[in-house]
Amino acid sequence: MEPPAAPGPERLFDSHRLPTDGFLLLALLLYAPVGLCLLVLRVFIGVHVFLVSCALPDSVVRRFIVRVMCSVLGLLVRQSDPRLRGAGTRVFIANHVTPFDHNVVSLLTSCNTPALSGAPGFICWSRGFMELGVTGSRAELVDSLKEYSAQQGNPPLLLFPEEAATNGRAGLLRFSSWPFSILDEVQPVALQVRRPLVAVSVADSSWITELLWTFFVPFTVYQVRWMPSVPRRADEPSEDFALRVQEVGGWAGTGICGIAALWGGHRVQAEVQRAFLDVCV
Numbered sequence: 001m002e003p004p005a006a007p008g009p010e011r012l013f014d015s016h017r018l019p020t021d022g023f024l025l026l027a028l029l030l031y032a033p034v035g036l037c038l039l040v041l042r043v044f045i046g047v048h049v050f051l052v053s054c055a056l057p058d059s060v061v062r063r064f065i066v067r068v069m070c071s072v073l074g075l076l077v078r079q080s081d082p083r084l085r086g087a088g089t090r091v092f093i094a095n096h097v098t099p100f101d102h103n104v105v106s107l108l109t110s111c112n113t114p115a116l117s118g119a120p121g122f123i124c125w126s127r128g129f130m131e132l133g134v135t136g137s138r139a140e141l142v143d144s145l146k147e148y149s150a151q152q153g154n155p156p157l158l159l160f161p162e163e164a165a166t167n168g169r170a171g172l173l174r175f176s177s178w179p180f181s182i183l184d185e186v187q188p189v190a191l192q193v194r195r196p197l198v199a200v201s202v203a204d205s206s207w208i209t210e211l212l213w214t215f216f217v218p219f220t221v222y223q224v225r226w227m228p229s230v231p232r233r234a235d236e237p238s239e240d241f242a243l244r245v246q247e248v249g250g251w252a253g254t255g256i257c258g259i260a261a262l263w264g265g266h267r268v269q270a271e272v273q274r275a276f277l278d279v280c281v
Contacts (some may be wrong), residue, residue: 011170014199042215089187096160097168099207
């Protein structure tokens with residue numbers, strides 16, 4: 001049996017926020033006054049959530065409190081197979097759907113995500129990223145993360161080898177190999193995000209825009225699915241390890257579709273389309 005045809009790159013990204021269906025668009029217009037009130041209210045509540053998350057030390061209690069407060073903001077987090085979570089794994093590998101994926105996973109378990117782009121400072125820290133002070137090559141980044149992981153007191157790493165957010169419905173960007181060069185065992189984490197009326201994320205939209213839309217809609221549901229850890233085989237190159245993890249994951253129930261990843265974490269659709277490879281694993 002021939003493998004299913006790989007979806008075109010345009011199916012991996014949503015270019016329009018608003019629905020094209022007339023009924024949904026009418027529903028959105030009728031909901032807009034309520035959404036604007038929720039937006040204003042949640043901005044003020046969000047400030048309190050941020051202050052609480054800063055004031056409390058990382059613990060089960062803190063994660064529970066912040067998770068409950070986030071539900072007031074419309075962020076509902078669910079998880080599948082929580083018994084598989086962690087189990088000694090030092091590197092989590094997840095698909096990338098929204099700018100807040102790392103914040104959502106950190107509500108369930110202690111983890112750190114390194115900042116790969118953007119200026120360091122307050123904004124980077126307030127968004128929950130870990131600053132490493134590495135601005136050079138991938139090799140320098142990997143070396144820094146290896147040193148971090150070697151210290152047993154540090155939380156596990158949460159990495160996104162796609163390096164760019166997709167809509168999470170049609171497939172995946174090809175995984176970069178550098179996250180699989182850090183340690184010899186990783187744990188895949190599949191993320192699915194749903195919300196009514198509007199798209200979950202739009203290509204090249206800023207994180208502030210995405211945050212405001214999150215506050216506007218009634219709710220956004222994050223489904224986190226923990227999967228068994230995957231060890232590296234003997235003498236297995238990082239590229240093959242990355243591909244095997246991508247195959248094993250069965251992410252979001254879709255085909256795995258290869259698109260060459262670009263370093264830096266920021267890609268426009270035109271670049272992605274030029275880099276698209278007509279393969280589906």
